[in-house]
Amino acid sequence: MGVIALLALFATLWVPAAAANSWSHVTTPNHAPPEVIGSPAAGCVSGAVILPPTGVGYQVMRLSRHRNYGHPSLIHFVRTLGEALVTNHTGVMLVGDLSQPRGGPTASLHRSHQNGLDVDLWYWLPDVARERHLDDDEVETLAAPSMVNRASQSLDLTHWTSAQVELVRLVATSPEVDRIFVNPVIKKTLCEQESDRGWLHTVRPWWGHDDHLHVRLHCPPGNEACVSQKPIPTGDGCDSELDWWLQAIATAPKAAPPPPPPAPVLPAACESVLHAH
Numbered sequence: 513m514g515v516i517a518l519l520a521l522f523a524t525l526w527v528p529a530a531a532a533n534s535w536s537h538v539t540t541p542n543h544a545p546p547e548v549i550g551s552p553a554a555g556c557v558s559g560a561v562i563l564p565p566t567g568v569g570y571q572v573m574r575l576s577r578h579r580n581y582g583h584p585s586l587i588h589f590v591r592t593l594g595e596a597l598v599t600n601h602t603g604v605m606l607v608g609d610l611s612q613p614r615g616g617p618t619a620s621l622h623r624s625h626q627n628g629l630d631v632d633l634w635y636w637l638p639d640v641a642r643e644r645h646l647d648d649d650e651v652e653t654l655a656a657p658s659m660v661n662r663a664s665q666s667l668d669l670t671h672w673t674s675a676q677v678e679l680v681r682l683v684a685t686s687p688e689v690d691r692i693f694v695n696p697v698i699k700k701t702l703c704e705q706e707s708d709r710g711w712l713h714t715v716r717p718w719w720g721h722d723d724h725l726h727v728r729l730h731c732p733p734g735n736e737a738c739v740s741q742k743p744i745p746t747g748d749g750c751d752s753e754l755d756w757w758l759q760a761i762a763t764a765p766k767a768a769p770p771p772p773p774p775a776p777v778l779p780a781a782c783e784s785v786l787h788a789h
């Protein structure tokens with residue numbers, strides 16, 4: 513083999529750590545003690561655990577994406593929440609993305625969910641999920657209904673009921689939860705309707721999130737390489753910050769967030785997680 517051919521071979525073998533495709537093509541976690549590395553938007557997870565497709569009080573959607581992996585603390589959180597939803601007769605939740613088997617950037621626009629501590633939960637708690645497991649086709653194609661009427665900037669009360677409030681409250685008051693992201697209209701409604709607003713501290717307004725809420729856990733104890741987000745300002749957040757968000761989503765074209773920042777550089781330790789066996 514000539515030098516040129518050898519160089520060409522090495523060129524095809526070299527995979528940059530931050531390339532989304534290499535992370536999304538890995539189908540298994542690496543074998544290592546569980547460890548969160550980096551932040552939700554620039555990180556990975558070593559020794560991740562799979563969330564089984566179905567369990568008490570939950571069902572994972574879009575299984576073909578292979579995004580039902582996370583740090584064991586996240587898997588434990590989802591399972592415990594599912595059990596609580598059944599115990600108090602709230603319903604059975606549909607679970608969206610967690611992380612890829614080793615975390616890292618995804619091939620789609622989803623920018624966080626990289627370090628095994630984020631999970632999306634649909635607000636919709638369909639009756640059918642109480643009665644049976646969804647079939648493969650439903651898991652891939654059922655759409656999450658929006659809870660927000662964009663024209664009136666209010667909640668769609670055909671979908672938003674006390675069950676949705678209970679889901680958000682259970683998540684927001686779980687001690688391992690750092691913060692959750694919801695549509696600003698949802699936050700506004702909770703601010704207006706909840707007599708005890710103490711638990712609204714962890715409920716953060718963000719773009720989109722009208723058909724699912726996004727949960728982010730605290731860095732697990734002892735995970736020195738885990739990068740925490742800036743602490744949330746004190747208070748319930750039912751203030752001028754929320755007013756800013758309501759104005760922003762009302763005036764943004766199609767409620768689109770600003771363009772995402774350039775792809776982040778992952779911590780060097782993620783390189784070995786990606787390439788480990």
Ligand SMILES: [Zn+2]
Pocket residue numbers: 625630631632725726727
């Ligand atoms: Zn999310």
